[in-house]
Amino acid sequence: MATLTFSPVPYAASVTLPAPYPHNTTFPLALSPSTPSSPLEDKLASIRDLVSTGQLPKILARHGAIYFKDLGLSDAHEFSEFAHAFGWLPHEDIGNPVRRTILAKNVATANEGPNTQPVYPHNEFGLSPHYPAYVLFYCVSAPETGGETPINNSIVLYEHLKERHPEFIEELEKKGVKYTLFYPNGPRDQTASAGTTVLQAYGQHVLDTDSTEVAREKIEKEIRRLPTASWEWENVSEANPLGDLRTWQRLPAIRDHPGTGQRAFFNNAVSRFLNARVAGTLKPPHVTAEGRYQPPAFYGDGSLIPEEYFETAVEFIHKTRSLVTWKEGDVILIDNHAVQHAREPWTGHRKLLASLWDEPTAR
Template sequence: MASNTNPVFQTAKYPPSIDLPAPYPPNTTFPLQFSPVSASASLSAKLAGIRQLSLNGEIRRLLDTHGAIYFSNLCLASAEEFSQFTHAFGFVPHEDIGNPVRRTILANNVATANEGPNTRPVYPHNEFGLSPHYPAYVFFYCASAPETGGETPINNSIVLYKRLKDEFPEFIDEIEKKGIKYQLTYPNTSRTQTESPGNSVLQAYGQHVHDSDDAETTRAKIEREIRRLPTATWEWVDQSPTNALGDLRTWQVLPAVRPHTRTGQPAFFNNAVSRFLSAVDAGTLDPPHLTKEGRYRPPAFYGDGGLVPRKYFDAAVRIVQETRVLVKWRMGDVVLLDNHAVQHGREPWTGERRLLASLWDDVK
């Protein structure tokens, strides 16, 4: 175990954890827990311990084996200390391109996890699973713990793939051949809008746009950013005298199954279940996929545009619920997820709760 080679951190059993089923070996704990050997360890000592574990390959070995690591009793006191902690791993910072979720930057490579209301869950997904540009690792940090609820559900994408292939091989055959198609709409609202948990077109793609740019120049700059995602197509909609730029609608057709980049294990890596459950909530699962307000909110489709039979997504939701872990938060703690192998979400909560996120890529 890592505690034998690192004087700062030791491994322990995380109470909510489970043992992963096949294709993982027996007694594979998910997630694994790390905690400082000494409760009085300084921040600098903790950072040095993480650097050692990362440099000698232990962190990646443990992520390959377990998929997630919960760091308890860290006592990180701020977004700045969380930023220092994540930088100690030596990963490469991830750059968001076209993020549909609004986040507020709080420190270097640290932002709020999600600005959605506490009454709404976030459904299981791989981070940026609806994009060809996604992070390898996701850190979450508890800046303030909720009174009740607020857990982060995590489930293993490799286990989900195997279970679905065993039960519905025809579904896996279809999505491996066709992929999954996603549609997103970015409204042309303020660059600083905070009314919606989703991003506006300027927040998602307008990093090079100036306030003095006219609509044609703005559109060209935004389209230049979209082209950085080679699988994206788009159109401008709802243009009017009061909305010269228009709202942006994008599509991505992407693999729904992707091999883990280090282990080669196939994973159900996508945002299809999340999009399905969101459409169920909105009452837009069936054509024409319109909300009561007339907004188009479709689920994810097969890559050829065909509707995925509901029974497959219902089965995926059941398997997720059977195999997930609810990460219960304490202030100052961190969870590190291997995004290739783990999906995550969010449960509703009461009281003050603040979760911060940091996204990283593999060392180049």
């Protein structure tokens, strides 16, 4: 087998991280194989070497994200092989609010929402107690215009908010944050980035022959796997005997990075704020013109978080983020504990596939 290494290369989308990171820290760090035309197996062997020698965790601790440039992966199956080379445990989705379609082993579409709708900054599954340690995105087709994947550093964001609004961070550390999620039992919402249904989120064990009572028992058993969740069945009728499902999660909004010990603004609160702002539902009763309840994230005690804190966060994210541009066949690896990601609207063909992974040992 040929000797192949990954080396840092220039990448126009990279930015420099501010404190607390060392001077001239590149975000993301771009790595390219020494011989891009080498066979896939050589590239996989080089990834295994990065892991076995301990280089990979050091790179991620320093940079937070790695853009693997000039990989030339041809399809979802090659991406799956690449993702498995890191040796992590596949992450299991529980209660995913985003629709995804499995395309290869531990590989799915990233988000099937329309290309006109952005996805706002969030940590992957930051609104759940069950979240992945790492996220890999793979570009099957690049967009004609737009379609960047904005990423921002959660540790940098925490430090900035602590300096600008120490009372906000103090409240979050004391109270946590509360999310409301809604899962209809019916056709999914094709106009939103989210829009998964009850059965798609929690009904993997439900059979067509199950009674309503049995189906609910199976769904609620899945929900109980998330110990911080509470739920309620809504809109039960003769036409909808199962009903729609509303769940609530009360979670920490600030978490310590398990490897570095640094504090991170780890949550989906900014995303929920921006979605509510676009929908015009920041103020009570948090209901859209169509009658849909779409609140922002609350403090964990149910009280409203002042908008100014989120405005500061959004402004800082835009100043410090990297707008990751895509070339077909390339991959970005994100340390989910340290990095938030988003999605810009686009035109033309664009497809990203996602692979979610946990640490080799259970958290």
